[in-house]
Amino acid sequence: xxxxxxxxxxxxxxxxxxxxxxxxxxxxxxxxxxxxxxxxxxxxxxxxxxxxxxxxxxxxxxxxxxxxxxxxxxxxxxxxxxxxxxxxxxxxxxxxxxxxxxxxxxxxxxxxxxxxxxxxxxxxxxxxxxxxxxxxxxxxxxxxxxxxxxxxxxxxxxxxxxxxxxxxxxxxxxxxxxxxxxxxxxxxxxxxxxxxxxxxxxxxxxxxxxxxxxxxxxxxxxxxxxxxxxxxxxxxxxxxxxxxxxxxxxxxxxxxxxxxxxxxxxxxxxxxxxxxxxxxxxxxxxxxxxxxxxxxxxxxxxxxxxxxxxxxxxxxxxxxxxxxxxxxxxxxxxxxxxxxx
Amino acid sequence: xxxxxxxxxxxxxxxxxxxxxxxxxxxxxxxxxxxxxxxxxxxxxxxxxxxxxxxxxxxxxxxxxxxxxxxxxxxxxxxxxxxxxxxxxxxxxxxxxxxxxxxxxxxxxxxxxxxxxxxxxxxxxxxxxxxxxxxxxxxxxxxxxxxxxxxxxxxxxxxxxxxxxxxxxxxxxxxxxxxxxxxxxxxxxxxxxxxxxxxxxxxxxxxxxxxxxxxxxxxxxxxxxxxxxxxxxxxxxxxxxxxxxxxxxxxxxxxxxxxxxxxxxxxxxxxxxxxxxxxxxxxxxxxxxxxxxxxxxxxxxxxxxxxxxxxxxxxxxxxxxxxxxxxxxxxxxxxxxxxxx
Numbered sequence: 001x002x003x004x005x006x007x008x009x010x011x012x013x014x015x016x017x018x019x020x021x022x023x024x025x026x027x028x029x030x031x032x033x034x035x036x037x038x039x040x041x042x043x044x045x046x047x048x049x050x051x052x053x054x055x056x057x058x059x060x061x062x063x064x065x066x067x068x069x070x071x072x073x074x075x076x077x078x079x080x081x082x083x084x085x086x087x088x089x090x091x092x093x094x095x096x097x098x099x100x101x102x103x104x105x106x107x108x109x110x111x112x113x114x115x116x117x118x119x120x121x122x123x124x125x126x127x128x129x130x131x132x133x134x135x136x137x138x139x140x141x142x143x144x145x146x147x148x149x150x151x152x153x154x155x156x157x158x159x160x161x162x163x164x165x166x167x168x169x170x171x172x173x174x175x176x177x178x179x180x181x182x183x184x185x186x187x188x189x190x191x192x193x194x195x196x197x198x199x200x201x202x203x204x205x206x207x208x209x210x211x212x213x214x215x216x217x218x219x220x221x222x223x224x225x226x227x228x229x230x231x232x233x234x235x236x237x238x239x240x241x242x243x244x245x246x247x248x249x250x251x252x253x254x255x256x257x258x259x260x261x262x263x264x265x266x267x268x269x270x271x272x273x274x275x276x277x278x279x280x281x282x283x284x285x286x287x288x289x290x291x292x293x294x295x296x297x298x299x300x301x302x303x304x305x306x307x308x309x310x311x312x313x314x315x316x317x318x319x320x321x322x323x324x325x326x327x328x329x330x331x332x333x334x335x336x337x338x339x340x341x
Numbered sequence: 342x343x344x345x346x347x348x349x350x351x352x353x354x355x356x357x358x359x360x361x362x363x364x365x366x367x368x369x370x371x372x373x374x375x376x377x378x379x380x381x382x383x384x385x386x387x388x389x390x391x392x393x394x395x396x397x398x399x400x401x402x403x404x405x406x407x408x409x410x411x412x413x414x415x416x417x418x419x420x421x422x423x424x425x426x427x428x429x430x431x432x433x434x435x436x437x438x439x440x441x442x443x444x445x446x447x448x449x450x451x452x453x454x455x456x457x458x459x460x461x462x463x464x465x466x467x468x469x470x471x472x473x474x475x476x477x478x479x480x481x482x483x484x485x486x487x488x489x490x491x492x493x494x495x496x497x498x499x500x501x502x503x504x505x506x507x508x509x510x511x512x513x514x515x516x517x518x519x520x521x522x523x524x525x526x527x528x529x530x531x532x533x534x535x536x537x538x539x540x541x542x543x544x545x546x547x548x549x550x551x552x553x554x555x556x557x558x559x560x561x562x563x564x565x566x567x568x569x570x571x572x573x574x575x576x577x578x579x580x581x582x583x584x585x586x587x588x589x590x591x592x593x594x595x596x597x598x599x600x601x602x603x604x605x606x607x608x609x610x611x612x613x614x615x616x617x618x619x620x621x622x623x624x625x626x627x628x629x630x631x632x633x634x635x636x637x638x639x640x641x642x643x644x645x646x647x648x649x650x651x652x653x654x655x656x657x658x659x660x661x662x663x664x665x666x667x668x669x670x671x672x673x674x675x676x677x678x679x680x681x682x
């Protein structure tokens with residue numbers, strides 16, 4: 001595809017859809033035409049793009065005629081239902097949901113890790129889980145150098161990962177508490193303010209992201225191992241993860257302890273991470289420099305820091321990685337995949 | 342000491358000092374007299390206690406005459422400087438700072454774990470680090486049953502651990518953002534709002550608690566291993582921890598992956614944890630029940646849940662433990678130690 005492409009965004013009015021538009025603008029994507037698709041409720045809205053406006057159209061099975069690339073970010077069931085119409089019409093689907101990620105004939109791609117895998121696609125390419133993608137930005141270069149065997153990780157996930165309604169929920173809960181004259185030890189809000197998450201997210205930490213499996217892990221927690229194995233082509237990779245939602249708006253942070261097969265040192269790890277694509281090394285604790293959710297928000301690059309010899313592995317590292325959930329965790333990675341086509 | 346005790350609180354006006362008073366009230370401590378001590382700046386303040394008021398006196402080297410038990414919570418340097426005067430005057434010091442914790446002749450005590458260690462005291466008993474104490478409430482019973490070898494843990498620590506000024510900082514930053522009409526993607530405040538922590542805490546996650554060591558770990562992170570070894574009498578215990586401050590007011594949460602020497606199952610762990618003192622088993626994910634910072638705030642008991650067979654250890658468990666930082670993490674534990682005397 002050397003011509004300029006006709007791109008569709010499915011779920012254009014969502015938090016990720018909006019960032020997909022911004023990312024297409026910023027990266028000077030070779031765009032011939034942009035079609036915005038969403039539910040009937042949003043059809044007719046006009047969204048700003050490249051100085052003009054594009055009108056949102058209702059998503060139907062006939063929406064994909066002439067589309068080269070369809071970026072889906074409207075949830076798993078929309079992807080399941082409509083991706084087949086897109087591929088039948090000749091479009092390549094880049095899907096941000098988890099619907100196809102583990103399908104054997106669907107490449108699951110972080111361009112900096114396994115960009116070459118897009119070659120094998122049969123019309124659908126999956127965008128990985130946000131926490132997994134952000135973690136792999138640091139873990140993959142370390143794996144190439146030292147051979148990762150397993151990780152223990154805990155996430156500090158922003159509400160943007162749940163979508164626009166969750167962003168609004170944290171915003172509303174916070175404003176509701178602030179506008180009352182209540183004190184710091186009286187922050188619990190009434191149940192009418194708790195809709196998207198099962199519990200209040202403001203001033204809380206929820207160890208519950210995605211649904212629970214029989215094992216007691218959540219689906220989200222197992223994505224690190226399952227998707228990590230597929231993306232890194234590393235079938236014996238093990239990952240024990242606790243995924244936690246925190247009152248942060250748009251960037252995820254992850255604390256990682258990783259064990260390696262080859263001897264690893266902090267100096268060698270810094271050298272490897274310092275030249276990794278799409279990743280900034282922010283690691284000078286004496287100057288109070290380490291990756292922060294607020295600093296990576298809105299940035300394409302992820303950041304890694306707090307690199308130290310792990311004291312509970314005989315050969316391991318601990319580190320802290322942060323990335324914008326809407327960008328590297330979703331929209332940016334999807335557009336990068338489209339650029340590989 | 343079978344008579345009613347004359348208790349002094351050093352640092353009475355601080356966040357922990359206030360909770361020490363509340364805890365003495367709630368637990369019907371055999372109190373003969375209460376003396377409140379603080380800096381000259383706070384002297385003369387009258388604080389409510391048991392329906393009356395107690396006036397705060399200036400802390401001096403002569404403050405401890407007739408005192409039986411002195412609960413210190415005014416920072417390490419105050420403890421270093423004034424604990425000797427207290428012990429010389431015949432008081433037993435229960436110290437909430439880290440000043441004496443690792444001294445060989447100072448017992449470091451979580452009453453539910455090693456209450457018997459208070460017997461060996463020579464006038465000073467140390468109260469452990471908050472994150473360590475809360476984690477041990479769940480880890481110790483598991484260790485007794487299955488023999489813990491090492492843990493990987495990440496904390497979600499409330500601002501109350503830093504004290505009253507930090508509580509005020511999160512409160513002010515949050516209200517400052519809320520009163521402006523700024524949106525969710527515009528939450529960064531000016532530097533004038535950032536005083537206590539090196540970076541904005543509202544809507545952020547700071548992987549920086551206490552000061553950094555040469556190794557890249559923080560002092561706080563190493564307390565789990567160092568204090569854990571001493572409290573559990575387990576010199577080979579290993580702990581790799583990432584301590585993170587989150588925008589939560591008063592309860593800490595900790596994600597733990599623990600490896601054991603003896604075979605462990607989730608059912609056996611639940612049975613052990615279900616009868617552990619001071620700990621509530623809150624573990625029914627299908628009903629969305631797991632420990633939450635907001636739920637344990639103000640409670641004496643810690644809570645444990647999300648118990649699952651760890652998928653990256655051959656014989657391990659993952660779990661999530663939460664506790665009130667000001668209570669089990671500080672004031673309650675100190676008063677419990679005093680009760681053992």
